[in-house]
Amino acid sequence: YRQFTVLAVESSADDTCAAVVTSDRQILSNVVVRQDNYHESFGGIHPYVAIKAHQRNMPNAVKKALEEANLAVSDVDGVAFTQGPGIAGCLSVGANAAKTLAAALNKPLVGVHHMQAHALTPFLTTPTEELPQYPFLTLLISGGHTLLLLATSPRTFRTLATTVDESIGRVFDKVSRMLSLPWNTHGPGAALEAFVKFGPPAEQLVAHAEGQIEAPEFSIPMRGRLAFSYTGPHSAVERFLHARGGIVNDTTRYEIASRFQRAAVGQLEEKLALGLEACRQKDTQIRHLVVSGGVASNLFLRERLRVCLDKASPNVHISLVFPPPSLCTDNAVMIAWASMSRFLNGDTDDYTIDLRSKWSI
């Protein structure tokens, strides 16, 4: 008996990824070539720039994934790729690489749903005794996603809530940049968390005592509804700064940052509690919440979610599961892992398979 070895590629957004994973949960390689291709003025990833970067980077990403796994391409048993959702032109780079490789090697092919792959990551990374049990909830919070999902089986997911406008991660980034917060190796979102954690400047305490703090007020958008919105908090900060010509003192910057973080996380808490309530009404007992995406590394958020779960479910303990940060962000390891059961069951795709740029979960 030999374990099944999958080579996977992922290119749905702006990172070019390739990885090799085996059916006995070994990650043999995990290559991620990042592009910093987010355009403030464009309001997103520039597709043409991203496609060109994928075309340039994909061949070497695959080569490197095989080298790091110490494998010849003939050792690969199956090839997986992200079929959707994502930017069509970006997806096609990975899809064509995977289809051509599989056809040339005469190996089976599987197209994977990107979001399902995110949600299935903990089954690869969690110790066996702590694996989430179905049904469980997943909060996927990053620059690209703001999603609350209900997973009832490895291939059945329901979207309980998604964002109607911007993602939580992007708005963390934008507020951090508007406040010109100190540079942080983990990016502007992490810079905002660090700025708040560092504590208020001394004069803050005096100002508080004298009741002179001024900062925008944040409310929870669409309270009572299962939907996220981050444009509200974003423009509240923008309007506040604009009215002051963009000039505010350290005390005010601190107050804006900490109120924003509380509001951004508070919104997640409110929607999570609603999601749990909706499950309870259908007699669906949840015992696990998986939290992934770049924003999941925020420690204030981790604390608040723990408190929120204990409050929403005082009698039944709900475990929090955080996959390691390197596998929370876009990667091809999760694509390989999500394809595994289909390879093992012989449920594979044709070499003619199409992309699904828009694909609900």
Ligand code: KG4
């Ligand atoms: O999953 P990810 O690495 O990739 C994209 O979706 O692009 O997520 C990146 C996002 C960024 O918007 C970043 O600001 C946010 O995650 N992020 C954080 C923290 N660390 C990263 N947001 C809040 N607090 C953090 N500590």
Ligand code: ZN
């Ligand atoms: Zn993703």
